[in-house]
Amino acid sequence: MTTSAVLPDVELLLSENARLREELQKSKTDFTKIFEQLNDGIWDWDLTDNSVYLSPRWKEMLGYTNDELPNEFETWSSLIHPDDFSLAMKTVEDFLKSNETFYESIHRLKQKNGQWTWILDRGVAIRDANNKPLRVYGAHTDITKLHTTEETLMQRERELNNIVSFSPDGIVTFNQENFISSVNPAFLKMTGFTHDELLTLQKSEFDQKMLEISEQTQPYQKSHLTHDNSQLIWILKKYLPSEVPKVKKNLSKFNFKLRQQPYRVLKMTVYLSKDTVSPVILYFRDVTLETEMNQMKNEFLSVAAHELRMPIASIYGYSELLIMREFDDMTRKEILQAVHGLCNSVVELVNQLLDLARIEAQCSNVFEFKRQPITKLIKETLADFNIYNDFRKIEVHYFIDEFAKIYADSDQFKRALINILSNAIKYSPNGQNVELEIRARTNASNDKQIGIVVKDKGIGISTENIEYIFDKFWRADNVSDIIGSGLGMALVKEIVDLHHGEIDVQSTLGKGTTVSLWFPTSHTT
Amino acid sequence: MAKTKILVVDDNAQMRNLLRITFNSYPQYAFFQAQSGQEAIDVIKAEHPDIIFLDVMMPGELDGLNVCEFVKSSDEFKSIFVALLSAKGQKEDIATGLKSGADKYITKPFSPMALLDIVAEICAAKV
Numbered sequence: 001m002t003t004s005a006v007l008p009d010v011e012l013l014l015s016e017n018a019r020l021r022e023e024l025q026k027s028k029t030d031f032t033k034i035f036e037q038l039n040d041g042i043w044d045w046d047l048t049d050n051s052v053y054l055s056p057r058w059k060e061m062l063g064y065t066n067d068e069l070p071n072e073f074e075t076w077s078s079l080i081h082p083d084d085f086s087l088a089m090k091t092v093e094d095f096l097k098s099n100e101t102f103y104e105s106i107h108r109l110k111q112k113n114g115q116w117t118w119i120l121d122r123g124v125a126i127r128d129a130n131n132k133p134l135r136v137y138g139a140h141t142d143i144t145k146l147h148t149t150e151e152t153l154m155q156r157e158r159e160l161n162n163i164v165s166f167s168p169d170g171i172v173t174f175n176q177e178n179f180i181s182s183v184n185p186a187f188l189k190m191t192g193f194t195h196d197e198l199l200t201l202q203k204s205e206f207d208q209k210m211l212e213i214s215e216q217t218q219p220y221q222k223s224h225l226t227h228d229n230s231q232l233i234w235i236l237k238k239y240l241p242s243e244v245p246k247v248k249k250n251l252s253k254f255n256f257k258l259r260q261q262p263y264r265v266l267k268m269t270v271y272l273s274k275d276t277v278s279p280v281i282l283y284f285r286d287v288t289l290e291t292e293m294n295q296m297k298n299e300f301l302s303v304a305a306h307e308l309r310m311p312i313a314s315i316y317g318y319s320e321l322l323i324m325r326e327f328d329d330m331t332r333k334e335i336l337q338a339v340h341g342l343c344n345s346v347v348e349l350v351n352q353l354l355d356l357a358r359i360e361a362q363c364s365n366v367f368e369f370k371r372q373p374i375t376k377l378i379k380e381t382l383a384d385f386n387i388y389n390d391f392r393k394i395e396v397h398y399f400i401d402e403f404a405k406i407y408a409d410s411d412q413f414k415r416a417l418i419n420i421l422s423n424a425i426k427y428s429p430n431g432q433n434v435e436l437e438i439r440a441r442t443n444a445s446n447d448k449q450i451g452i453v454v455k456d457k458g459i460g461i462s463t464e465n466i467e468y469i470f471d472k473f474w475r476a477d478n479v480s481d482i483i484g485s486g487l488g489m490a491l492v493k494e495i496v497d498l499h500h501g502e503i504d505v506q507s508t509l510g511k512g513t514t515v516s517l518w519f520p521t522s523h524t525t
Numbered sequence: 526m527a528k529t530k531i532l533v534v535d536d537n538a539q540m541r542n543l544l545r546i547t548f549n550s551y552p553q554y555a556f557f558q559a560q561s562g563q564e565a566i567d568v569i570k571a572e573h574p575d576i577i578f579l580d581v582m583m584p585g586e587l588d589g590l591n592v593c594e595f596v597k598s599s600d601e602f603k604s605i606f607v608a609l610l611s612a613k614g615q616k617e618d619i620a621t622g623l624k625s626g627a628d629k630y631i632t633k634p635f636s637p638m639a640l641l642d643i644v645a646e647i648c649a650a651k652v
Contacts, residue, residue: 306582309612313634314539321547321637335546342539477561477584 024126024135040139045073047096047133052076061119061142063112081108081116088121095123099131106143118147170266170284176276178203190266190286191235203280215263227272232287234263265291303473307349307485311342318342345485352487355415356472359494367409367498371522374406374438374450381414385421393425396436404440406450406519408499413519416495419488420454420515426482427513428458441518443502449518457512466505478509492517528555529648530572534565534592535580535610544578547637554644562587566595569602575651576644578631581611581622590625597626606647610635 041058045051052073056066062079069075080088084107095103103123108116123138164171170187174180180201188195191213198206207222214220215234265288271281318335321327327335358366375398382394406413424434437453461469465476470493473486492515496503499519507513531554533544541558548554557572559565562583568574569592577596581589589609596602607629609622614632622630629643 306612309633310537311539313612314537314543316634317543317547317637321543324638325550327546327550331546331549338539338542475584 020126020128020134038139038141040141042137042139043076044135044137046135048135058140061140062109062117068112076109079109081110084108092123095125096133096136099127101125101127106147109140116144117142118144168286170282170286172198172206172282172284173278174203174280174282176279178280180206181278187284190264190284220268227270230267230269232291233266233268233284235266236263264288300472304353307473308346311346311349315339315342349485349487352485352491356487356491356494359412359491359498367412369407369409369499369523371405371407372410373402374400374404374519375402377406377408377410377413378417378436378438378452380410381417381421384414385418393431394421394434394436397438399437399439400450404450404521406521407523408519412495412498416492416517417452419492420452420517423488424454424456424458424513424515426484427479428456429482430458432457432512439516440521443518448521449501450521451516451518453514453516455512455514460509460511460513461505461507462509466507469505470503528553529576529644530555530557530574531644532557532559532565532568532572532574532577534559534562534577534583534589536560536583537580540580540610543637544640547640548644551641553648561585562589562592565592569596569605573602574605576606576608576647578608578610578640579627581609581613581618590622593622593625593627608640608643 039057041061042053042055043058044053050073052071052075054069054071054075059066059069062069077085077089088105088107091103091105101124103125105121107119107121109119111117120141120143121138122141123136125133126135127133164182164184167184167186170190171182171184172180172187173182180198180203183193183195183198187193188198191210193209198209201209204222207220210220210233211222213235215236218232218234220233221231264286267285267287269283269285271283273279273281318339322332322335378396382396385394421434421436428434435453435455437455439451439453441449441451443449459478461476462478465478468474469476469489471486472490475484475486493503496517496519501520502518504516504518505513531544531548533541533556535541535544535558538560541560545556545558548556557568557574559568560583562585565577565579566587569577577592579589579592583589587595589611593607593609596605596607603626607627609625609627609630610633611618611622611630612633619630631640
């Protein structure tokens with residue numbers, strides 16, 4: 001009795017087995033019918049004898065006719081994409097060992113023409129009482145199209161994310177419920193907000209925040225939220241993480257730098273769409289630089305016009321006096337000399353304006369940069385200079401090898417040197433000598449440079465004034481009656497910048513000034 | 526009769542020189558000049574001029590408008606005739622100039638002969 005209880009009842013087992021087979025056959029038929037209608041390929045693997053059935057549709061999906069592929073397990077395994085192979089096999093093996101009834105796997109199978117088909121493979125197992133799988137059957141669905149679409153979408157999303165994150169323009173989007181749905185790093189940078197403080201905000205709260213950080217005279221206007229509408233917003237720089245430049249004391253008549261406003265100018269454009277994902281998109285562009293440049297250009301023009309009008313006003317007055325009144329010879333000569341000098345200064349001003357404009361336009365074809373011996377350039381410049389000036393005033397000292405070369409445009413180099421030499425002479429009304437030294441050095445970034453150092457013992461520039469000397473039209477307050485346009489040093493600076501050189505100015509009021517222009521010895525990029 | 530004191534304030538040497546020549550040959554005028562706002566105030570205090578020709582844009586701490594405001598807000602000096610000389614001729618520039626209390630706003634270039642007429646008129650009115 002004990003034995004019979006342990007030993008399996010063979011009869012029973014056999015009949016159970018037969019019943020299971022019958023059931024399986026029935027369910028397989030049902031299953032096949034259903035899935036063939038859904039255009040899926042059917043497979044059926046009998047593990048008891050390792051026989052495999054692959055439906056004609058299964059093979060057709062890969063471009064084969066029914067008799068081109070044998071019905072065996074290896075037909076499937078040999079067609080799996082190498083990258084998917086191990087995972088696909090493991091899924092099946094794990095499934096067989098488990099007690100699950102259902103599995104799913106996605107892998108690529110090779111088509112007859114060599115292309116790959118993405119397959120969604122779903123299988124069901126029939127197991128015996130010990131969970132040993134007797135039969136596994138399932139269906140292949142061709143998901144190539146779906147997969148490609150998904151892949152494209154994912155790639156598109158990544159692309160969009162990259163564009164939005166790296167965009168120099170600020171972008172804020174709102175969802176249908178009027179909550180902020182995204183802000184990009186550029187927007188945070190231009191407003192000083194943090195990601196966390198914005199992400200839970202409603203539109204009205206966002207409007208309030210924008211209003212708080214904007215300038216009163218040019219505030220953020222939420223009422224202007226209609227499609228394609230732009231507005232300029234001035235964001236006060238005190239709210240921004242970047243440091244506010246220190247406002248300089250106004251020492252000069254025209255100080256362009258002082259006009260730099262303590263706010264950042266943003267141009268906001270609104271995009272409204274019927275799209276349900278982001279019906280409102282706010283687009284912010286930082287136009288601070290453009291605004292300031294425009295302002296500077298306007299001021300430059302009006303100052304240039306003013307500077308031209310000044311000598312002309314004097315010429316006008318002097319000539320009227322000459323016409324209307326009688327003067328003794330001395331006075332008449334004095335007036336004519338004044339008029340002559342004024343005409344010279346107008347010519348100088350116009351020439352320098354043109355030089356500046358030419359350099360600022362940076363038409364590279366105008367310049368001819370090349371390595372050339374500095375001594376030759378110096379000699380030529382001095383020869384030009386001596387036509388107008390007393391050459392004995394300039395002492396030249398070379399501290400370099402006479403074949404040393406610099407990388408420069410010869411016309412611009414001469415123009416810069418003439419400017420600093422004539423300044424040195426002009427601002428030494430006591431008639432003291434001017435020294436010109438040619439030196440070599442290696443600068444802080446280890447580049448070899450050759451410098452022209454012009455030393456005078458003239459009126460000098462005060463410490464407070466030195467920082468303004470490169471400003472256009474700026475003139476020091478101790479120039480008294482010395483004629484000048486205030487453009488010379490601005491021009492010199494442009495020329496040295498063009499050469500990627502350096503300028504060094506040292507001066508003591510009443511003692512003299514030393515200006516050094518350093519040029520590279522070779523082409524640097 | 527005391528000479529009419531004329532003060533010319535301009536940072537531009539040629540402008541000062543032009544006005545000096547304009548008024549120089551008339552013995553009834555005494556000519557003074559200053560090249561900055563601060564210097565102008567020193568001359569005003571020392572000389573108490575009758576007429577000031579004042580440039581508006583000048584470098585330094587005080588510009589022409591500041592000097593004009595100083596003159597017109599002082600009981601001692603407000604009777605001085607102040608004519609602003611400026612290269613700026615826009616409506617709003619003139620309005621700002623006159624708001625500072627100036628008696629006249631003259632744009633550059635100006636006619637030196639017209640300045641002589643203005644001075645003669647003021648002198649005539651005083652007599």
